[in-house]
Each structure stands twice: as structure tokens, then as C-alpha cells.
Amino acid sequence: MSQPDTLTHDVIVVGAGLAGTWAAMIASQQGVKDVAVLSKIHPLRSHSGAAQGGIAAALGNTRPTPNTGAEGPLEPAPEGEPADSLDSHVFDTIKGSDWLGDQDAIEIMIKDAPQVVYEYEHMGCVFSRLPDGRIAQRRFGGHSAPRACYAADWTGHVLLHTVHEQALRHGVKFYSEWYCMDLIVEDNVCRGVVAMNILTGEIHTMRAKAVMFGTGGYGRAYKITSNAYANTGDGVAIAYNAGVPLLDMEFVQFHPTGLYKHGILMSEACRGEGGYLVNSTGERFMERYAKSKMELAPRDLVSRSEQQEINEGRGGEADHDAIYLDLRHLGREKILARLPQVRELAIDFVGTDPIDQLVPIQPTAHYSMGGIPCDVNGQVIADAQGTPVVGFYAAGECACISVHGANRLGTNSLLDASVFGRRAGYAIAEFITGGAKLYPIGGDPADRNRRRVQGFMTNPGKESVEKIAQELKTTMTNNCGVFRDGERLRIALSDIKRLQERFTHARVMDTSSRFNTDVLAALETEHLLDFSEVIVAGALARTECRGAHWRTDHLGRDDKNWLKHTMAHKRSSGPELSFKSVNINYEKYPPQERKY
Ligand SMILES: Cc1cc2nc3c(=O)[nH]c(=O)nc-3n(C[C@H](O)[C@H](O)[C@H](O)COP(=O)(O)OP(=O)(O)OC[C@H]3O[C@@H](n4cnc5c(N)ncnc54)[C@H](O)[C@@H]3O)c2cc1C
Numbered sequence: 048m049s050q051p052d053t054l055t056h057d058v059i060v061v062g063a064g065l066a067g068t069w070a071a072m073i074a075s076q077q078g079v080k081d082v083a084v085l086s087k088i089h090p091l092r093s094h095s096g097a098a099q100g101g102i103a104a105a106l107g108n109t110r111p112t113p114n115t116g117a118e119g120p121l122e123p124a125p126e127g128e129p130a131d132s133l134d135s136h137v138f139d140t141i142k143g144s145d146w147l148g149d150q151d152a153i154e155i156m157i158k159d160a161p162q163v164v165y166e167y168e169h170m171g172c173v174f175s176r177l178p179d180g181r182i183a184q185r186r187f188g189g190h191s192a193p194r195a196c197y198a199a200d201w202t203g204h205v206l207l208h209t210v211h212e213q214a215l216r217h218g219v220k221f222y223s224e225w226y227c228m229d230l231i232v233e234d235n236v237c238r239g240v241v242a243m244n245i246l247t248g249e250i251h252t253m254r255a256k257a258v259m260f261g262t263g264g265y266g267r268a269y270k271i272t273s274n275a276y277a278n279t280g281d282g283v284a285i286a287y288n289a290g291v292p293l294l295d296m297e298f299v300q301f302h303p304t305g306l307y308k309h310g311i312l313m314s315e316a317c318r319g320e321g322g323y324l325v326n327s328t329g330e331r332f333m334e335r336y337a338k339s340k341m342e343l344a345p346r347d348l349v350s351r352s353e354q355q356e357i358n359e360g361r362g363g364e365a366d367h368d369a370i371y372l373d374l375r376h377l378g379r380e381k382i383l384a385r386l387p388q389v390r391e392l393a394i395d396f397v398g399t400d401p402i403d404q405l406v407p408i409q410p411t412a413h414y415s416m417g418g419i420p421c422d423v424n425g426q427v428i429a430d431a432q433g434t435p436v437v438g439f440y441a442a443g444e445c446a447c448i449s450v451h452g453a454n455r456l457g458t459n460s461l462l463d464a465s466v467f468g469r470r471a472g473y474a475i476a477e478f479i480t481g482g483a484k485l486y487p488i489g490g491d492p493a494d495r496n497r498r499r500v501q502g503f504m505t506n507p508g509k510e511s512v513e514k515i516a517q518e519l520k521t522t523m524t525n526n527c528g529v530f531r532d533g534e535r536l537r538i539a540l541s542d543i544k545r546l547q548e549r550f551t552h553a554r555v556m557d558t559s560s561r562f563n564t565d566v567l568a569a570l571e572t573e574h575l576l577d578f579s580e581v582i583v584a585g586a587l588a589r590t591e592c593r594g595a596h597w598r599t600d601h602l603g604r605d606d607k608n609w610l611k612h613t614m615a616h617k618r619s620s621g622p623e624l625s626f627k628s629v630n631i632n633y634e635k636y637p638p639q640e641r642k643y
Contacts, residue, residue, distance in 0.1 A: 052251050052493060056220075057081040057479050059240060059255040061227045061282060063090030065203075065461060066443025066468035067261030068210045070425070073472025075217035079479045082218075085225045085242055085253075087277060087567075090211055094263050094275045095443075095464060098203025099314035099388060100187060101195030102167075102465065103458035104160035107131035108177060109184045109193045121185065121193055123177045131192035133157050138636065140459060143189045143345050144452025145594035145604065146638040147295070147612070149630040152423050152448045156459075159466045164196050167465075172209040174198050175385075185385075186319040187457040189345035189643075193319075195458040200314050200388045203461060210465075227281065228496050228570055230258065230289040230439075231488055235429060237439035238486045241496045245567065248560030250500070252493040256483040257438045257475050260286065260419060261468060264444035266299075267571075268579045269412035269528075270520040273305050273312035282445040284574035286419045287581065291427060291436060292614045294447040294627065296578065297585030298416035300455055300595050301529050303349040305411025307369045309396050313389045313408060315457040317401075318342040320385050323373040324349070325405070326356045327363035340643040347454040347595045348643060350410040354529045357409075369407040410529050414455055416595065417585070418447040420614065420627070425471025431614055431627035438483065440475055442467040449612065452629075453594020503569045508552025512565070515546050515553060516572045519579060527583050532600040536587040543580045544621075550576060581615045584622045588613060606638055 057079055060067045063086035071084045086093065107129025109121045124130035136157045141148055168174065168182065175183040175198050184193045198205040215221075222242070228250070229241035239254040262282025266274030287293050303324070304313040318324070324342050326332045336352040337344035344352075353370045362368045374382060379402050382390055386401075393399050393406045418441070421427045425440040443464035450463055503512075519542075526539035550573060555565035591605035592598055610629055615622040631638070 052249065053254060054251050055254045055485065056083040057255065058083070058257045058259070058475055059253055060084045060259045060261060061240060062086060062093070062261030062263060062443065062445070063221065064093035064095035064261055064263050064443060065207060065210065065464040067259065068207070068214050069465055069468030070259050070261060070440070070442060070472040070475060071219045072210055072214040072217055073469050074476045074479070075214070075219050077473065077476030079476050083220045083222060084214070085222045085227055087224065087226045087245070089223050090221055091207060093207065094278055095461070096204045096207040097275060098461050099200040099312065100316035100319065101185065101197035101202050101458045102164065102206065102461040103136065103187070103190065103194050103456070104164040104196055104462065105131040105133050105136040105157065105192070105194050106161055106164065106182060106184060106196065107192070108181045111193065123179055123181065131194050135191055136160070136194060139190050140450065140456055141636050142641055143454055143456040145454055145641055146610065146631070147449065147452030147593060147629055149449050150632050150636055151630050152450050155423050156450050156463060156466050160462055163462070163465050163469060167206060167209055170209045170213055173205050185316060186343060188315055188318065188340070188343045188349065189456040195316070195319065197316065199384070200316055200386050206461060206465070226567060226570070227285065229492055230285050231492050232289045232291070232436060232439065233489060235434070236437040236486050238488050241492045245562055248563055250493050250497050252488065254485060254488060256485050257440060257478055259425065259440040259442065259471055259475060260445050261441070261443045261464070262445040264415040265578060266412045266415070268520065268523050268575050268582070270524040271305060271310035271409065272412040273302055273310055274412070279571040279574055280415070280578050281571065281574050283418055284577040287577060287617050290617065291419060291429065291439070292616045293578065293581050294417055294420040294614055295449060295585070295612050296417035296581045296615060297589055297613065298453050298595050299412060299582060300346055300414035300416060301350040301410040302346055302413035303353055303410055304372055304408045306392065306396050307364060307407035307409050310411035311392055311396055312411065312413070313372055313393065313406060314386070317372055317374055317386060317389060320381065321377055324353070325371045325373050326361040327367070328361060332356050332361070337643040344643040345454055345456060350529050351597060353410055364407050369409055371405040372401070372408050373405055374401040375403060414460060415444055416447070416449070416451045416453065416455055418445045421446050421448060423448060423467070423470060424474035425467060426474065431625060438478070440471045442471045453596060500566055503553065503555045503566060504558045506552060506554040508554055510549045510553040512553050512555060512569045512572050515550055516568070516575060519543065519546050519575055523579055527586055530597055530599050531586055532598060533587065536583055539583045540580070540587065543576060543583060547576050547580070581622045584624065585613045585615060588624055610638065
């Protein structure tokens with residue numbers, strides 16, 4: 048029997064970033080009448096809206112001027128003579144992934160890319176343009192052609208506003224500032240979620256025939272991160288706790304240009320537009336690490352190079368742990384036209400104006416390559432054999448399909464969230480219109496979660512949630528960062544276990560029900576502790592270097608033993624790892640040494 052506090056919809060999407068909004072918009076457009084989207088923050092504040100640099104698609108609209116090399120000016124490619132190809136985008140992505148990306152999924156994403164960009168255009172998205180009216184494109188790291196479509200450095204903002212408008216037009220219902228705290232899966236069938244209305248503190252069971260997670264990334268497990276406060280990986284932890292495995296969690300991307308001490312992003316577009324990286328002696332040190340691509344080598348390589356410069360004493364600022372981004376030679380006009388937001392961020396947060404000053408930067412935790420395993424239609428899978436969790440879908444940064452493998456290329460994630468959010472929308476519509484059922488729910492999951500919240504308020508312990516969160520972020524940054532080794536990873540793992548134990552004694556001071564941010568912080572911290580353990584367990588197990596995962600005690604990529612995905616299942620003793628094979632077309636894209 049349905050409880051009075053139970054809400055029901057055909058489809059519940061958790062997350063109003065690009066992935067969730069695309070899925071909801073398409074499902075509605077395809078005839079599903081009752082689609083609801085939950086977001087813990089206002090939908091338009093989702094992190095997708097903070098994306099700056101661009102969205103990749105091999106449109107071939109611009110090409111570097113001949114003979115000027117990677118840094119030369121761009122000019123429009125003549126009509127009918129595209130300066131790029133799908134094959135080249137596929138190969139760059141596979142190489143960027145250090146051959147851990149599933150090649151069938153990568154091919155699908157890249158083939159869908161031009162269509163998705165044109166759909167954005169037809170919905171009215173305000174892209175920056177070439178003089179002849181075509182969408183302008185710029186360079187990004189690891190891409191061998193200028194293929195980032197952009198809107199100055201506000202790309203995510205304009206994309207998100209465009210799809211949000213359309214979702215409203217198609218009648219999608221938004222629950223703004225509702226916090227999903229549990230996923231209901233019984234007998235491998237997803238039946239709904241439990242969510243809190245943050246304004247009132249009321250906790251509801253929400254039943255649905257299909258649930259989709261587009262809950263974004265988990266950069267907030269680190270002290271220095273480019274991610275918004277909301278990026279606490281809730282969806283990943285909630286799925287894991289509901290018995291869904293997690294894939295490739297050890298692969299965390301560190302972006303080379305976070306503002307010093309803050310981590311706030313200076314978009315890779317700074318280097319795409321021709322910016323340099325220099326050490327404290329003024330040397331463009333990338334020449335020693337990636338001679339051909341220089342600053343536009345992929346992020347894992349550039350971040351490691353920066354960290355090495357710092358470790359060897361060539362960093363700047365008071366603690367010698369900063370590198371510098373040099374945009375001065377781009378000139379005032381270009382900076383104001385193409386990079387107005389990053390200029391403002393540098394002025395506001397570190398007090399330097401990139402027009403005439405060097406900007407101090409450092410690597411910053413940026414992107415989660417791992418996540419909830421699913422197929423190319425967003426269908427979540429329960430094991431390496433691909434058994435579906437019926438009615439449960441995921442897309443965007445919380446999902447792992449896997450198109451980014453061990454390292455994502457810049458501009459491929461707005462693409463991933465859009466392409467696979469859209470594909471999930473079509474798959475969900477087919478599932479619902481094909482006669483999906485509303486399954487009954489055993490017990491009272493809302494009540495279980497009310498007791499969880501009550502527990503934080505009445506706990507006799509004295510541990511502070513904030514202190515535990517800070518200690519977790521410190522150990523993750525110090526011991527599971529750009530460079531890793533067994534000894535430090537074991538320290539991180541034992542720190543996390545200790546913090547998990549301390550968390551059982553955590554108490555929140557605010558006991559009111561309305562807008563209780565103490566309770567939200569407690570729930571988020573519990574989630575950070577849950578999935579951080581999986582990141583470290585995967586990193587400890589993977590005794591090789593691949594993409595963003597670099598073990599100083601196990602140098603070199605080890606295809607014989609580690610060309611496989613790690614899959615973590617929750618057990619009472621901690622994560623249990625199994626493995627899933629990588630989908631490789633050995634004739635077309637056999638694994639190679641990765642050089643730039
Ligand atoms: C500063 C920055 C710049 C970037 N620039 C680029 C770029 O130029 N190009 C590129 O390709 N990529 C870029 N990225 C990465 C890219 O923006 C993200 O990977 C992508 O936007 C993720 O989209 P998403 O839909 O998966 O999640 P998000 O946009 O992060 O949205 C997550 C949603 O989930 C909701 N949510 C989460 N947990 C809960 C919960 N418990 N209950 C209810 N709701 C919840 C949130 O409210 C939010 O609506 C950038 C990232 C950052 C941080």
C-alpha cells in the first residue's frame with residue numbers, strides 16, 4: 048500500500064546537469080508523460096554550468112594556418128574540405144585513455160558528437176562563430192585538430208541553459224533542492240529512491256518505473272579541487288551502498304591549471320588559445336616532457352610534469368609549490384574576447400591580472416573517470432557479464448561506460464554527458480512505453496532514512512563532521528594524488544578506515560528540520576568516506592602506471608596484467624575487486640606506447 052508521504056512518477060532522474068537534463072528532455076519528448084528531475088541545488092547551478100572550455104566534435108570547421116605548428120593562428124577550413132575526421136577524434140580519445148577506454152563506446156560517442164552539437168545549435172545555443180557563421184573551434188590537449196566548440200569561456204553555462212529551457216518546454220517537473228539519499232533496488236530491480244525536501248526536511252519514498260542518475264563527479268574528496276561544493280559523489284556512493292558495483296574508481300584526473308591554493312579552474316582553453324606554462328626560472332619546461340605537444344599534451348602528463356618541477360625545487364611562490372600560467376603574449380584583446388571568465392577568476396582569487404602578470408597555478412582534482420558501470424544506452428550493469436539492474440540508468444560524470452579509460456581528454460566530458468544523457472533518454476522512453484511496471488517496495492525505506500538523520504542529531508558521540516571531512520581530503524590529496532605508491536596508499540586506506548569508525552560517533556549540532564545544512568554535510572561526508580575507500584583500494588591493487596594513475600613503485604604500463612577494468616563490490620570488510628575486460632578492436636586500434 049502506498050504511504051501518504053510516497054510520491055510516484057514514471058521516471059525519476061537524479062541530477063539536473065547536462066546528463067540528467069538531456070535524459071529527462073528526450074524521455075518527455077518521446078512521449079513519457081511523467082518525468083521528474085531531482086537536484087540538490089538549483090538545476091542551473093549544476094556543475095555542468097561551470098564548464099568553460101568547450102565541447103568536442105570533429106566538425107572540421109577550423110584548421111591551424113599551414114606551417115605555423117601547434118601554436119599558430121587558426122583559420123576557417125574551406126567549405127567542403129573539413130580539417131578533421133571522426134577517425135582522428137576516435138584515435139585521440141583511445142590514446143588519451145591509455146587504451147583503457149572501451150573502443151565500441153568511444154566510437155559511438157564520437158559518431159554522435161556532430162549530431163549533438165547541431166541539436167544544441169538548433170535549440171538556439173549561442174556558440175562563438177567564425178566570420179562565415181559556422182561554429183568556431185579551438186585546440187585542446189591531446190586532440191590533434193582544433194575541435195572544441197565553445198562560447199567564449201562560458202560553454203557549459205550556455206549548453207545547460209539551452210537544454211534546461213527545452214526540458215521545461217516538454218513538461219519535465221523539477222524538484223529543486225531535493226536531496227536523494229538512497230536508492231531502492233530489490234532482486235536486481237530498481238524501484239525508486241528516497242529523497243529529502245531540503246526546505247522542509249521531510250523525507251519521502253519516491254517510486255518510479257525507471258530511475259536515472261546524472262549526479263556528477265566526486266572531486267570534493269580532495270582538498271585542492273576545481274569542483275563545486277555539490278560535487279560530493281553522492282550518486283556513486285548511494286549506488287554502491289545499494290549493491291551496484293563501481294568501475295575504475297582509481298582513475299581521478301588532476302587538471303594542470305588550478306588557481307594556486309584554491310584549485311579553482313583556469314580552463315585548458317588558456318593553453319588552447321596559446322598560453323604557456325613556466326617554472327620559477329621562467330623556463331617553458333614542457334619542452335623536456337612532451338616536445339611535440341608541449342602545453343597541449345594530455346592532462347595526466349602535464350600535471351605530472353608540473354608536480355615533478357615542484358618536487359625538484361623549480362616551483363615558485365613562498366612554498367615553492369606553484370607553477371605559472373603565462374597568457375601575457377596573447378594580448379589584452381584576445382584575453383577579453385576568449386577568456387573573460389578566467390581573467391576575472393584570477394583577479395578575484397589570487398589578485399593577478401593575466402593580461403600583464405603570471406598566474407600561479409597547481410594541479411587540481413578535476414574529473415572522475417570511474418563511476419557506475421553502464422552500457423552505451425545508460426543501462427546500469429550489476430557485474431562484468433553485463434547483467435542489467437532493471438530500471439536503473441546512469442550517464443555523465445557519475446557513470447563509467449567507459450569512454451575516458453585511464454585519462455579523459457578535455458572537452459570530451461560535456462560531450463559524454465550530452466551524448467549518453469541523450470541516449471539514456473531514448474532508452475528510458477523505450478523501456479517505459481514498452482510497458483515497464485511499477486514494482487512494489489518492501490519495508491519502509493523513508494523511515495530507515497529518517498532514523499539515519501535522527502541518528503546524527505542524537506548521537507552521544509562528539510566527533511565533528513567537518514573535521515572528519517577535512518582529514519579525509521588531506522589524506523586523499525597527500526596520499527592518493529598525482530603520484531602514488533604502495534606505502535602512501537596504505538596510509539590513506541588506514542586513515543579512511545579510522546575516519547569511517549570516527550564517523551559513527553559524529554553528531555550534528557543543528558537539530559532543526561528546515562534547510563538543515565549540517566545534516567546535508569553529514570550525509571555528504573558519509574558518501575565521501577564510502578567511495579574514497581574504493582578509489583584507494585583500486586589504486587593500491589593496480590600495480591602499474593596508466594593514464595592518471597601513476598605508481599612510482601611500479602613504473603611502466605603493464606598490459607599483460609592490467610589491461611582490464613577494476614570493478615568494486617561492497618562487502619562488510621570493504622570493497623571486493625573483480626575485473627572486466629576492455630573492449631578493444633585489435634585490428635584497428637591495437638594498444639601502443641603512448642607518446643606525445
Ligand atoms: C570548473 C570545471 C570546468 C569544466 N570544463 C569543462 C569543459 O570545458 N569541457 C568539458 O568537456 N568538460 C568540462 N568539465 C567537466 C564537465 O563539466 C562535467 O564532467 C560534466 O558537466 C558533468 O555533467 P553531469 O551532468 O554528469 O553532472 P553535473 O553537471 O555535475 O550535475 C550533477 C547534478 O546532480 C545533482 N545531484 C548530485 N547529488 C545529488 C543528490 N544526492 N540529490 C539530488 N541531486 C543531486 C546536482 O544537484 C546536479 O544537478 C569541467 C568541470 C569543471 C569542474
